[in-house]
Amino acid sequence: MKVLAAMSGGVDSAVAAARAVDAGYDVTGVHLALSAAPSTLRHGARGCCTVEDANDARRAADVLGIPFYVWDLAERFREDVIDDFVAEYAAGRTPNPCLRCNEKIKFAAVLDRALALGFDAVVTGHHARLEGGRLRRSVDAAKDQSYVLAVLTPGQLAGAMFPLGDSTKAQVRSEAADRGLAVAEKPDSHDICFIADGDTRGFLSRQLGATAGPIVDAVTGDTVGEHGGSFGFTVGQRRGLRLQRPAPGGEPRYVLSIQPKTNTVVVGPGELLDADEVTADRPLWTVSRPGDRFDCLVQLRAHGMVTPATVSVADGAVTARLHGTQRGVAAGQALVMYDGDTVLGSATIASARRATVRS
Amino acid sequence: MPYLDHAATTPMRSEAIAAVTTAMAQLGNPSSLHGSGRHARRRVEESRERLAAALGARPSEVIFTSGGTEADNLAVKGIFWARRGADPTKRRIVASTVEHHAVLDALDWLAAHEGAEITWLEVDATGLVAPESLRRALGDDTALVTVMWANNEVGTLEPVRELAAIAREHGVPLHTDAVQAVGAVPVDFAASGADALTLTGHKLGGPPGVGALLLRRDVAVVPLLHGGGQERDVRSGTLDGPGAVGLALATDIAVAHQPDEAPRLAALRDRLVDGVRRIVPDVIVNGHPTRHLPGIAHLSFPGCEGDSLLMLLDARGIECSTGSACSAGVAQPSHVLLATGAEAACARSSLRFSLGHTSTDEDVDAVLDEIGPVVERARRAGLFV
Secondary structure, three states: OEEEEEOOOOHHHHHHHHHHHHOOOEEEEEEEEOOOOOOOOOOOOEOOOOHHHHHHHHHHHHHHOOOEEEEEOHHHHHHHHHHHHHHHHHOOOOOOHHHHHHHHHHHHHHHHHHHHOOOOEEEOOOOEEEEOOEEEEOOOOOOOOHHHHOOOOHHHHHOEEOOOOOOOHHHHHHHHHHOOOHHHHOOOOEOOOOOOOOOHHHHHHHHHOOOOEEEEEOOOOOEEEEEOOOOOOOOOOOOOOOOOOOOOOOOOEEEEEEEOOOOEEEEEEHHHHEEEEEEEEEEEEOOOOOOOEEEEEEEOOOOOOEEEEEEEEEOOEEEEEEEEEEEOOOOOOEEEEEEOOEEEEEEEEEEEEOOOOOO | OOEOEOOOOOOOOHHHHHHHHHHHOOOOOOOOOOHHHHHHHHHHHHHHHHHHHHOOOOHHHEEEEOOHHHHHHHHHHHHHHHHHHHOOOOOEEEEEOOOOHHHHHHHHHHHHHOOOEEEEEOEOOOOOEOHHHHHHHOOOOEEEEEOOOEOOOOOEEOOHHHHHHHHHHOOOOEEEEOOOOEOOEOOOHHHHOOOEEEEEHHHOOOOOOOEEEEEOOOOOOOOOOOOOOOOOOOOOOOOOHHHHHHHHHHHHHHHHHHHHHHHHHHHHHHHHHHHHHHHOOOOEEEOOOOOEOOOEEEEEOOOOOHHHHHHHHHHOOOEOEOOOOOOOOOOOOOHHHHHOOOOHHHHHOEEEEEOOOOOOHHHHHHHHHHHHHHHHHHHHHHOOO
């Protein structure tokens, strides 16, 4: 069986490729060039798209003795991930670009091309288990990436291999060192790979322009401050608001919503962030749809808390009634549904509200 | 293993390997005054004479460098600086749009940092520069003309002799990057009329890491490297004796074999092109139909991505290129093909097969055996990009 190993230049994808080799597959390594103008050197722990990262991936492939190529997906990545990211913020939502990348790039553009070229599957270093077509959480809860893979359909999962799901990150690093892979000690990448300096707000202001607008208190209706651009705020955010007037009771205020049409950021007390009903659209099922109404666990952001909920599906929308409340549910994030540690599917959060009266 | 990427690098000739190996065992800095130094100097100077004789140059016109990129940079920057230093109004460089990046990027740097102004000589659909366009481009402010002898991607041979004659009429020095030409076609420095000529060892069966700039004695050049004053004070740095020996020997052999080798490679190349045409009727053959390097076939396969084709052929043991190698490994649409007026999609769907001194009929057979299914598969994959 011929498989294509997507190699970012990091430790996870290198070990994933190594395990595929050990398992007897005919492995070819590919680095996905996602930036049209990559930096030569990597800076800090961000990004995965520098020439240095490509060279790290190439070195790992050399050590494993597998062929290695670079595929230029910069144009697709810009259209499907970066432009979508900017448009989502412009609409007042908080997107997760890693989900989009998995849905549109790694397990669409790359997988489709790999299959057409005669490969049977794409191997990645995601921390998740894939058993009998069922996508499950990694054994390493802290590194679990099932949330960002929950957009994959059964067809996409059929062409995916995640060899790391049974291992902790520490085990992966130690295995990389044992295998003589120089990336064993390379720092984890985090944040958003295409914002090299980590300054999301600066990136968005360059893309969208920064127009000052009011920060309004949801309780009093008063303008309590001014912002330099409504995007770049996240629902639930408390710091960095620079409010000029304290709340009457002195309690902290949080971002409740962003209203791009009026360029307004709405703030208020934390309890107004509590939601027990979440509606989400564009459902995608990793398995066949469980039914119109079912109980499951839901996770509402990456590395977020998991909460039991009753989910109903109708007219292409998902409504999750939470058994309890969650604070700071942001539109644009994914609602991911689990049965135990098995992913059922996901949908994009459209809104959240407090449906029941507080007792 | 069918290796059809001689334009990237070609196998070192066994004679050159033996000569370099012997020279590496011999002690001596060619600049030292004692016996070992004198012996080392003798090996360098004999190599210089040998290289000069093979290329119609005088020994004193040979400046050893670390390779083609250094020689190109030395010529382009060094002559520009010298000419502008003598006359500040001379700040224009005339260059073809299909130069190698070692020239192009040096020009970009001079334009960005040194106030150089570049006049580009466009090429026609075959990659050819029209001599008349040089006549129109030359002015009182021209410091330098640089046009390559043979294009490294599509293989088109530029009319260097005519261009040099026109430049000479205007008193402007002409540099030519002949990295792909030396050993492949007849190259005579004196007869060409060029003032500076770049060559490199690893393209003609010599060692990597050594090349030369042939530079007329009356052309002033400002050095890139300052130091011990070796090589006419133009290129400081301890002379690489073994490199010079290997470069000179390999050049000598390649030039001696050229009259027999060129028709042999041309026949192989034509068989390759004709065969691919039969199997893939819509293939596009780039470059000039007759004025091209004997061993280069640059082909576009509509609907395919060049890097898919390369990968599929590589998996079948056939080694070729999508164009000139790129450090990032990302295949950019070739600037050469774009300069000939090709669409970006066509430029991305190209492969370069380049033949050389070890190429055989079996290499061509291997390509013809595999190209049909490879193109078919790459076409299917091309739909997903």
